[in-house]
Amino acid sequence: MxxxxxxxxxxxxxxxxxxxxxxxxxxxxxxxxxxxxxxxxxxxxxxxxxxxxxxxxxxxxxxxxxxxxxxxxxxxxxxxxxxxxxGLVSTHTHLSEALATGMGSELSLFEWGAEIVGPLGTVLTRADAAEGTALRAVEMLLSGVTTVNDMFCHANIGSRASLGVVDGLVRAGLRGVVSYGAEDTMAPGAENPERAAEIIEDVVAEQRELAAAAAGAPLLQFRYGIGTLLGQSDPLLERGVALCREHGWAVHTHLAEVREEVTMARLRWGHRTVEHAHRLGYLERPLIAGHCVWLTEADIALLVAHGVAVAHNPVANMILGSGVCPVPRLRAAGLAVGIGTDGAASNDSQDMLQAVKAAALLQKVHHRDALVIDALDVLAMATIDGARALGLDHLVGxxxxxxxxxxxxxxxxxxxxxxxxxxxxxxxxxxxxxxxxxxxxxxxxxxxxxxVTVDERAQIGRCRPLAARLAAAAGLVAAGHATAPPARTP
Structure with missing residues (x-):
């Protein structure tokens, strides 16, 4: 004791x-x-x-x-x-991946999304989210995290799965910011115009319900989530800006994570994702952007002009081969840069201390300069700067x-x-x-x-069968990404 x-x-x-x-x-x-x-x-x-x-x-x-x-x-x-x-502030994760660790480490981000987290998101339920969040909350707390900024990504339309994160975080006693990282373009039936309109209305309804659930939890706040700009239809992107203006919502999204994102954005809209977020009006809102690896100087100038915050995820960026976030450049420009673990399927861990160490080492080896960043810099990113990035520095950090x-x-x-x-x-x-x-x-x-808020051993016991069920239901066992659990003898 x-x-x-x-x-x-x-x-x-x-x-x-x-x-x-x-x-x-x-x-x-x-x-x-x-x-x-x-x-x-x-x-x-x-x-x-x-x-x-x-x-x-x-x-x-x-x-x-x-x-x-x-x-x-x-x-x-x-x-x-x-x-x-x-307490450490994890500025970006996906608790939708809580029960999907250890798969796809040899895949690029787009392959990984299509083959693993995309199928997983079609079968997640609110109960799965609550139990998975409680499981990963233990891991976060035991690595010193007291505040987490989550984006729950799923395509199980009508399930309200993202609300399970509120259930799990309240149970664990964690401070947090919750968002629903909706993407409608790949949802089942989205190719049908009538169904596409229904999906957008369901996404909007879940955003409102998640906001209400967070408002009822003293330690939680809500942000409007956008999984990726490319993953949303133009009508949903425009609807989201209107909602944020109407309700005064802050925003959580990904920007410039991989080279393919930049290329596909130029093909679709004629400009990069940072520019498109600006044209839509999302940069007018308090916004935290995950990754920000593939940025131009013009992108950085836009982010600085609008006070956008950045969540750096060094371990996930290395696992998926996404690139190296220009952290020293962003901090020198005046941006608040925090550290995140990213999701449990792209990092395979919610160990924040590991992410903090990796944030320092990655910059040092990338720049071949031991002085490009130091221990105080990254500890600040994991505490007070992470709090600044989330607009919580008046409370914590x-x-x-x-x-x-x-x-x-x-x-x-x-x-x-x-x-x-x-x-x-x-x-x-x-x-x-x-x-x-x-x-x-x-x-x-x-x-x-x-x-002391979640019994670790009991929670593991509850989550093992859930993880096995999800892997099978999402087709991950059949695709060879997951191994069916062995039969247990009495």
Whole structure:
């Protein structure tokens, strides 16, 4: 169990979290600032520090001795050997892929979409989504994620499958932003004009229902989702802009992920997808775009002019051979760039710490320059810049009084035992083994290295038959992408 000192005398909803170092991520210059040379540390690292949490909010951050003296009898989590940091913000994933890991790693993005996630999306249900989300929530929490930005992609028209993400996230206690990444051009029957119109109305209805469901969950927000611009018909794209203007909705989509996208957009519309999003009016809305690998300088200028945020997904981009996002260029231009794991079928993991390390290493090897990005840069992308990208930096992303108490304690393992440079050790050395305790909005959701909101073993047991059923129903077993589970003897 957690190290809790004086718990019997502590007040409900009030505690301290102590570490050898507290990484506040506060006071960092925003994207585009030239105030910090690579490798230069800023204030915000507190040795033998603590965070005082009261009623779900951060009340104070400072030296442990001062906070403990000021609040005698308050419970203390942590023995002073670990690292305390803000909860990590995963700015892009697809929980629609929660039960579809380990397939198609030799496929390009377009092949992978057509052969794996496309068929999967035709059979997903709300119950599948809820159980899969709860499963992956355990993985996210155990890698320090406290906020996730999800896009649920499916083509099971009428199922309202995306609403299952709300069910799963509420159960797990995660903070999140939810969206339905609708694509109507490949939906069954879309070639028939009457059916195509019905599909659009169903998509609109599900967007409205997902928005309402998120509004009823205190830790969740909604964004209008567009799976890809190419995957939507022109009528749906135009309808979506009108809806966003009517309701004031922010947007979550993919942009410039692969070369084929750029080529097909030029063939269809005569210009690239960033330009088309601009012409339609989507860049007028607060927008976060996944990937942004194949950008021109004109594309970047449009993104900067409209304050578009970018979700960088290094592991998925490498697995699918999509290319390398120009992260240093985008950050220098002033764009908020966060880090995402991407979906569990394009990454095969929701391990955010792995994605953080990969974000640093990919840029270094691509540019052949160890100074092109540093540990503080990528930790900022995973915390405060990710929060900025989602418009949540007034709530989370850094450890500052008044913000919500989303925080992580790394402790107890060899991964975090040696702390010559705590920021570098977190980025390059920490693993989910190190995640001892996690709080979301002041509620403890991981204690002593175990998720306490979702029973991990029981959830695995529930999800195994669901994964097998989905793979068979989607034709993935017949196509050779998945192996039927072996018969189990009693």
């Amino acid at each position: 957690s190290d809790v000192i004086g718990q019997a005398r502590g007040r409900a909803g009030e505690f301290l979290v102590r570490g050898a170092f507290v990484l506040t991520m506060a006071g960092l210059p925003g994207p585009g600032s030239r105030d910090r040379a690579p490798g230069v540390r800023l204030d915000g690292v507190i040795a033998d520090g603590a965070v005082h949490v009261r009623d779900g909010a951060i009340a104070a951050v400072g030296p442990f001795a001062e906070l403990a003296t000021a609040r005698p009898g308050v419970p203390v989590h942590g023995d002073g050997t670990g690292v305390v940091l803000p 850094s450890l500052e009084p008044g913000k919500r108490a989303d925080l992580v304690l790394l402790q107890d393992t060899v991964d975090i035992a040696v702390l010559h440079d705590p920021i570098g050790q977190v980025v390059y050395g920490a693993s989910p083994r190190s995640v001892r305790d996690v709080w979301v909005d002041g509620r403890q959701v991981v204690a002593d290295h175990a998720c």
